[in-house]
Amino acid sequence: MSVAKVLPTISVEGLTGCAGELLVILENLDHLLPYVRIKSFPFAQSRNEDGPVDITFVEGSVSQNHDLEKLTKIRANSRWLVAVGNCATTGCLQKASCQQCSAKSMMQAVYGNDSTMSVLPAQPLEHYVKVDVSLPGCPINATQFLAVTASLLREQLPYITSKPVCLECKMKENPCVLIEKNAPCLGPITAAGCGALCPSVGAACYGCWGVCDEPQIEAMKIILTEKGYDVDEVYSRLKAFGAPEHLFERMNKKAN
Amino acid sequence: MSVSSEKNVQKSFTLPKSDFDQFFTLLAQMGTVYAAVKVSEQSFAFRAVTSAKQIAFDAIRTILPPKKFFYPPSETLITYDKDGIYENEPELEFKVIFGVHPCDLAGLGIMDKIFSSGHADSHYMRQREASFVIGHSCMPDKHCFCQSMGSDCAKSGYDIFLTDIDSDYFIEALTPAGDQFIALAQPILAGATDKDHERNHHFWETRSAAFTNGFNSSNLKVTMEGEWDNKLWDELGERCLSCGSCTPVCPTCYCFDLVDIASLNNDSGSRKREWDSCQFTGFAKVNGDFNFRPTPVDRLKFWYRHKLHGFDDAYADKTCVGCGRCTVSCPSGIDDIVAVVKALQVSSAAKTSEGADA
Ligand code: SF4
Numbered sequence: 189m190s191v192a193k194v195l196p197t198i199s200v201e202g203l204t205g206c207a208g209e210l211l212v213i214l215e216n217l218d219h220l221l222p223y224v225r226i227k228s229f230p231f232a233q234s235r236n237e238d239g240p241v242d243i244t245f246v247e248g249s250v251s252q253n254h255d256l257e258k259l260t261k262i263r264a265n266s267r268w269l270v271a272v273g274n275c276a277t278t279g280c281l282q283k284a285s286c287q288q289c290s291a292k293s294m295m296q297a298v299y300g301n302d303s304t305m306s307v308l309p310a311q312p313l314e315h316y317v318k319v320d321v322s323l324p325g326c327p328i329n330a331t332q333f334l335a336v337t338a339s340l341l342r343e344q345l346p347y348i349t350s351k352p353v354c355l356e357c358k359m360k361e362n363p364c365v366l367i368e369k370n371a372p373c374l375g376p377i378t379a380a381g382c383g384a385l386c387p388s389v390g391a392a393c394y395g396c397w398g399v400c401d402e403p404q405i406e407a408m409k410i411i412l413t414e415k416g417y418d419v420d421e422v423y424s425r426l427k428a429f430g431a432p433e434h435l436f437e438r439m440n441k442k443a444n
Numbered sequence: 445m446s447v448s449s450e451k452n453v454q455k456s457f458t459l460p461k462s463d464f465d466q467f468f469t470l471l472a473q474m475g476t477v478y479a480a481v482k483v484s485e486q487s488f489a490f491r492a493v494t495s496a497k498q499i500a501f502d503a504i505r506t507i508l509p510p511k512k513f514f515y516p517p518s519e520t521l522i523t524y525d526k527d528g529i530y531e532n533e534p535e536l537e538f539k540v541i542f543g544v545h546p547c548d549l550a551g552l553g554i555m556d557k558i559f560s561s562g563h564a565d566s567h568y569m570r571q572r573e574a575s576f577v578i579g580h581s582c583m584p585d586k587h588c589f590c591q592s593m594g595s596d597c598a599k600s601g602y603d604i605f606l607t608d609i610d611s612d613y614f615i616e617a618l619t620p621a622g623d624q625f626i627a628l629a630q631p632i633l634a635g636a637t638d639k640d641h642e643r644n645h646h647f648w649e650t651r652s653a654a655f656t657n658g659f660n661s662s663n664l665k666v667t668m669e670g671e672w673d674n675k676l677w678d679e680l681g682e683r684c685l686s687c688g689s690c691t692p693v694c695p696t697c698y699c700f701d702l703v704d705i706a707s708l709n710n711d712s713g714s715r716k717r718e719w720d721s722c723q724f725t726g727f728a729k730v731n732g733d734f735n736f737r738p739t740p741v742d743r744l745k746f747w748y749r750h751k752l753h754g755f756d757d758a759y760a761d762k763t764c765v766g767c768g769r770c771t772v773s774c775p776s777g778i779d780d781i782v783a784v785v786k787a788l789q790v791s792s793a794a795k796t797s798e799g800a801d802a
């Protein structure tokens with residue numbers, strides 16, 4: 189009988205996305221390697237295996253038919269499926285664009301009429317399959333990624349907070365750019381996790397982490413309007429980073 | 445009332461401002477000196493300084509209060525592995541905290557009481573003991589209302605206190621550590637004369653008369669309870685972002701979250717505590733997705749209540765010291781405590797007179 193320790197396995201797969209999360213994972217692989225075996229990571233290695241795996245991290249949205257085929261197979265093979273990054277968790281930019289015009293006309297505009305590519309309106313993973321853990325970010329935060337992995341290796345679902353960026357901003361004792369510079373900072377309604385990156389260098393948070401837990405969009409609208417900002421511009425930014433449509437419905441109803 | 449209306453000849457001294465550099469050198473011999481420095485157009489923060497020139501003596505309030513030194517925004521409490529659980533005791537850096545105003549000294553007094561009562565918080569106490577606090581006089585700006593909260597004159601929380609009396613500082617020691625430092629600084633200090641006492645007294649009289657912001661605080665609890673359903677709260681609630689900026693900046697907000705961070709190989713880990721805020725929607729959420737304070741209005745009222753008249757906890761008293769930080773840190777402009785209290789008082793008084801008329 190072999191006494192060699194059987195390491196848990198992980199796979200890292202990309203659908204339609206920019207590979208930003210894949211890079212974060214690659215950069216942090218040395219932390220993981222002593223404790224897991226990489227079964228498949230096509231972005232980083234050439235010899236990859238199919239079959240059952242403990243944890244699969246999936247980046248990108250489902251925007252093409254082969255994304256969907258791949259995702260269905262991944263789900264069937266994975267004990268834990270983790271959506272990493274805003275494209276996988278909310279659909280992000282691709283989904284926001286698909287809401288403005290049809291996926292088909294976009295495809296024609298970019299690839300011409302003769303393209304053999306088959307596209308789908310972009311959707312987050314959970315539109316099609318059960319997602320065990322959603323880890324937002326654009327790209328994800330390495331510490332959160334490692335924490336999620338550590339939890340899953342202990343067979344526990346991780347706790348991911350979605351308190352607003354303002355908390356991290358205040359913990360760093362940054363001057364508030366929304367107050368001092370009247371900059372259109374979306375920190376109050378954006379999920380923390382980045383360490384208040386933009387306000388820490390004096391720039392407004394543009395909401396890239398997706399919205400926080402129960403964002404007070406109505407109040408944000410009041411404050412930005414008072415400062416002279418065009419709220420449509422703000423909505424399109426929020427939508428670009430995956431704010432769900434129902435938030436705006438709720439708000440428009442209130443305004444009427 | 446002044447910090448030192450009673451004359452205590454042995455404990456009062458003066459230092460010519462022109463000798464402050466020498467005074468600073470002595471402070472720096474004790475440990476790292478932290479003082480208010482300018483960090484932006486409008487803001488100041490307590491930062492480590494190596495020379496008196498870096499200090500912003502005229503700073504009214506810093507973004508974060510000095511609680512951050514003893515109760516840091518994020519700290520590891522324990523670590524654990526297969527063999528046991530270990531209290532985390534990082535190396536202590538002795539801190540000399542210069543320029544703490546009366547409101548913040550009162551705030552530290554409240555935090556001291558909370559963190560030391562019952563099962564004392566050893567992490568806070570360790571840091572607190574490794575510090576030397578130098579109080580400093582101030583002149584109120586339009587947001588200061590410490591006078592209304594009874595925290596405009598420092599009674600404790602400092603080792604020595606400096607009052608700015610024009611060309612000199614009037615210096616008083618309060619603790620044995622303060623006395624020791626004074627003994628060390630003796631060569632550059634002069635014993636305070638009657639005239640110096642008079643100048644000190646004059647400063648505090650002038651300062652007492654300088655407040656433009658405030659309210660009558662004798663009936664806060666009755667007003668808050670009677671006006672719990674005032675529609676003003678709904679108006680404030682509509683503007684509240686639930687961003688939580690009002691609580692980290694408050695000298696007496698102490699709520700935290702505990703997070704366990706396990707290592708990847710699952711044989712060790714650590715437990716961190718991080719500042720939390722009662723203004724976050726998840727703060728009072730419990731199992732089954734039930735939320736005790738589901739709306740911004742609920743959360744805002746809860747916070748105002750804690751600040752203005754307290755809970756039935758270790759510190760069953762008001763916890764606002766009138767520093768004005770929440771007012772200037774709220775992006776929505778709804779933490780103007782003075783304006784809110786006054787509006788509630790007007791409404792409450794109107795009800796009383798209606799009752800009397802009937
Ligand atoms: S700068 Fe932005 S994130 Fe920071 S406290 Fe102000 S609003 Fe919040």
Ligand code: SF4
Pocket residue numbers: 504505545546547548582583584585588589590591595596765766767768
């Ligand atoms: S609130 Fe009072 S003690 Fe604090 S800075 Fe203002 S005047 Fe000074």
Ligand code: SF4
Pocket residue numbers: 690693694695696751763764765766767768769770771781
């Ligand atoms: S409630 Fe506001 S004014 Fe009162 S102590 Fe806290 S931050 Fe200062």
Ligand code: SF4
Pocket residue numbers: 683684685686687688689690691723744773774775776777778779
């Ligand atoms: S009261 Fe102001 S600072 Fe506090 S949570 Fe609401 S908007 Fe943020």
